[in-house]
Amino acid sequence: MKTLNNHIILYDADCPMCKLYTNQFVKSGMLGADGRAPYQQMPETVCPYVDRQRAVNEIALVNTQTGEVEYGVKSLFKVIGNSFPVFGKLFTFQPFVWLMGKAYGFVSYNRRVIAPSAADNHNTIDPSFSLKHRIAYLISTWLMTGFILTHYAYLLTAFVPLGNAWREYAICGGQILFQGIIVNFYERKKRWDYLGNMMTISFAGALLLTPLILVAHFFRIWPVVYPLYFMAVAGLMFLEHIRRTKLMKLGWLLTISWVIYRILILLLILNLI
16 A cells, blocks of 8 residues: 655544544555644644644645645545545546535534544634534434434334324424523523534434344344333433533533433323323
8 A cells, every 4th residue: 555655634633533534544554654643733844834723624634845735625535545546536526526525524514513522622723613514414413313213113113103204303303492492591602512412412323223223124023122222222322411411511401401302202202291
């Protein structure tokens, strides 16, 4: 594998995803042994060439010989394309570059709510907040979570009445509104970060349900397994909600309201209220 020498990629030390894939670049030999550094500890030799705020939002790749800097998806394309020239034409195909740029921005601007770090360093420049990317994230996770839950609902019909085609979408969207109102009064400045984290939890829970949906297409399973597995996943989501609200220093109110909403919805579905 061909190594891209004389280049340093600047990653976010507070982003688990960024640390993971840049470390793989070095381990696999795509970058040299000194080919990565956190932008929080940017080497002095590259400082004059880098737009610090842009490097926070879009990972920067610096040519230490020429001072040339690539940002965002183009920096990743340069590293990958150097090791795998077969992708060269694809990485210069403008519609593909545009599409991947949008996908990269979607993940990059939401990375702190996708994978928060317990060691966030607030003494450095934080990623810029993009309302359009956050709203896009909330909508996409809402729709995907609703889609998965709609399919899982068919597995629970022995215990829970099956609703209409939009019930799970309404429940998931309703929680965004319910929690959004509460966090808006409780800690207005953190409302978008909280909602992003909450929907990451919901989507992660839905993904954990997906394997059982797939298995149910091929094998007959004792029906009681489905609600038991659902409750186990809900328990993990509850623990993750506690962990993330602690990281955001939001206390217990939002976790309590998160649980209350789910209990009320269950009681409504069972026609108990």
